[in-house]
Amino acid sequence: MSVLDVLQERGYIQQMTHEEEIRELLEKEKITFYIGFDPTADSLHVGHFLQIMVMSHMQKAGHRPIVLIGGGTAMVGDPSGRTDMRKMLTKEEIDRNAEAFKKQMQRLIDFSNGKAIMANNADWLLNLNYIEFLRDIGVHFSVNRMLTAECFKSRLERGLSFLEFNYMLMQAYDFLELNRRYNCVMQMGGDDQWSNIIAGIELIRKKEGKQAYGMTFTLLTTSEGKKMGKTQKGAVWLDPNKTSPYEFYQYWRNIADADVEKALALLTFLPMDEVRRLGALKDKEINEAKKILAYEVTKLIHGEEEAIKAQKAAEALFESGGDLDNVPSVTVSSDVLGKKILDVLFEAKIIPSKSEGRRLVQQGGLYINNEKVESIDEYIKDDMIKDNSILIRKGKKEYHRLVIKE
RNA sequence: GGAGGGAUACCCAAGUGGCCAAAGGGGGCAGACUGUAAAUCUGUUGGCUAUCGCCUUCGAUGGUUCGAAUCCAUCUCCCUCCA
Numbered sequence: 342m343s344v345l346d347v348l349q350e351r352g353y354i355q356q357m358t359h360e361e362e363i364r365e366l367l368e369k370e371k372i373t374f375y376i377g378f379d380p381t382a383d384s385l386h387v388g389h390f391l392q393i394m395v396m397s398h399m400q401k402a403g404h405r406p407i408v409l410i411g412g413g414t415a416m417v418g419d420p421s422g423r424t425d426m427r428k429m430l431t432k433e434e435i436d437r438n439a440e441a442f443k444k445q446m447q448r449l450i451d452f453s454n455g456k457a458i459m460a461n462n463a464d465w466l467l468n469l470n471y472i473e474f475l476r477d478i479g480v481h482f483s484v485n486r487m488l489t490a491e492c493f494k495s496r497l498e499r500g501l502s503f504l505e506f507n508y509m510l511m512q513a514y515d516f517l518e519l520n521r522r523y524n525c526v527m528q529m530g531g532d533d534q535w536s537n538i539i540a541g542i543e544l545i546r547k548k549e550g551k552q553a554y555g556m557t558f559t560l561l562t563t564s565e566g567k568k569m570g571k572t573q574k575g576a577v578w579l580d581p582n583k584t585s586p587y588e589f590y591q592y593w594r595n596i597a598d599a600d601v602e603k604a605l606a607l608l609t610f611l612p613m614d615e616v617r618r619l620g621a622l623k624d625k626e627i628n629e630a631k632k633i634l635a636y637e638v639t640k641l642i643h644g645e646e647e648a649i650k651a652q653k654a655a656e657a658l659f660e661s662g663g664d665l666d667n668v669p670s671v672t673v674s675s676d677v678l679g680k681k682i683l684d685v686l687f688e689a690k691i692i693p694s695k696s697e698g699r700r701l702v703q704q705g706g707l708y709i710n711n712e713k714v715e716s717i718d719e720y721i722k723d724d725m726i727k728d729n730s731i732l733i734r735k736g737k738k739e740y741h742r743l744v745i746k747e
Numbered sequence: 748g749g750a751g752g753g754a755u756a757c758c759c760a761a762g763u764g765g766c767c768a769a770a771g772g773g774g775g776c777a778g779a780c781u782g783u784a785a786a787u788c789u790g791u792u793g794g795c796u797a798u799c800g801c802c803u804u805c806g807a808u809g810g811u812u813c814g815a816a817u818c819c820a821u822c823u824c825c826c827u828c829c830a
């Protein structure tokens with residue numbers, strides 16, 4: 342079974358430029374391909390995870406991934422946001438973010454001995470000469486054609502700055518540059534990148550007279566059409582300091598029934614037979630599939646040890662077995678005894694304000710050691726402390742363990 | 748450069764001198780139901796105190812007024828049309 346079959350079967354692929362040629366190419370040769378990443382945050386999130394999985398599948402089949410960091414493009418900034426202009430990043434920030442990306446990717450991508458390459462388009466974009474660029478690259482682009490591209494159509498109604506319009510040229514140029522430097526012949530990306538990918542392929546054909554290929558992935562969306570990996574609190578991050586392994590595990594544990602199979606196929610390496618079996622489980626049974634999903638995905642991102650911890654914590658809290666040691670905890674000072682519960686929770690940042698805490702209690706949503714807190718005036722009492730800690734439950738499934746400092 | 752329109756809470760959006768901490772919807776949170784799911788229903792949704800109440804918030808600054816999201820002036824940003 343070729344990589345392409347694997348990618349297709351698991352549902353990664355949205356569209357390809359030349360299906361038959363790509364199939365042949367991937368089977369006969371070891372190619373170099375690239376995926377671009379914007380270094381605008383200091384961590385990757387679940388949306389990127391899908392792309393990393395694809396790179397991993399490809400690398401396992403012997404192909405060479407290039408992770409292209411958009412350091413040059415990020416330095417231009419992107420004013421497309423309505424209110425807040427995306428802030429322009431300094432070189433130091435970009436480098437730091439790129440380094441963080443690499444660290445997170447290393448669990449799934451092997452960068453040793455040139456098996457994968459990390460490149461930064463700042464290396465060639467920043468020193469471009471405007472006139473030369475217009476003459477060398479600009480001539481090959483027809484504005485008429487660009488305007489018919491799907492990605493610009495909607496923007497024509499909402500407004501499109503010249504700067505944004507140029508992203509297509511820059512991205513096409515990236516592909517050309519990577520083709521020249523590393524013989525990179527394929528670009529992959531989210532489906533929103535389709536037009537830009539095509540532009541790069543055309544540019545390579547015109548400049549180098551060579552054929553290049555493109556492939557886009559399905560957007561990682563839920564059955565409700567929302568982006569998977571987005572919560573009300575923001576993105577689900579791969580960085581354990583931004584989204585703890587426990588929270589990460591819980592995100593997948595709580596996924597909608599309809600999304601289980603898709604997530605298993607795209608975000609784990611479980612064999613497809615197993616994926617289909619798990620996805621077909623009904624009613625309560627599907628919880629088993631969710632546990633496996635949560636465990637597997639957490640393992641891929643945070644390692645086996647963290648995945649086991651997260652799972653144990655979940656069991657302790659929701660299935661009343663095992664110990665509570667692995668439940669995420671907050672350390673509080675030893676003088677909490679006799680203080681108002683709400684004050685303590687506020688200081689521990691478990692509730693954002695005391696008004697919200699009062700509301701929570703009044704609505705019957707706050708529990709200490711699984712006993713409902715009845716009054717907003719309750720104090721921390723001796724018998725609430727067990728094993729030097731207090732178990733707080735906020736709502737149905739948000740748990741915190743207050744560990745008292747010795 | 749000229750003409751016009753706009754900026755309201757997490758988002759959309761009403762409000763055009765006191766009854767406005769600000770309608771409605773979405774989202775969020777909590778409760779019921781459940782399977783740590785979905786759907787549904789109910790409550791809630793600036794902060795501080797919880798008892799009356801107090802404080803901060805309607806792009807920014809200043810002004811008019813007993814009283815301003817609402818009126819006036821200046822400024823900033825966004826959009827549309829014309830050049």
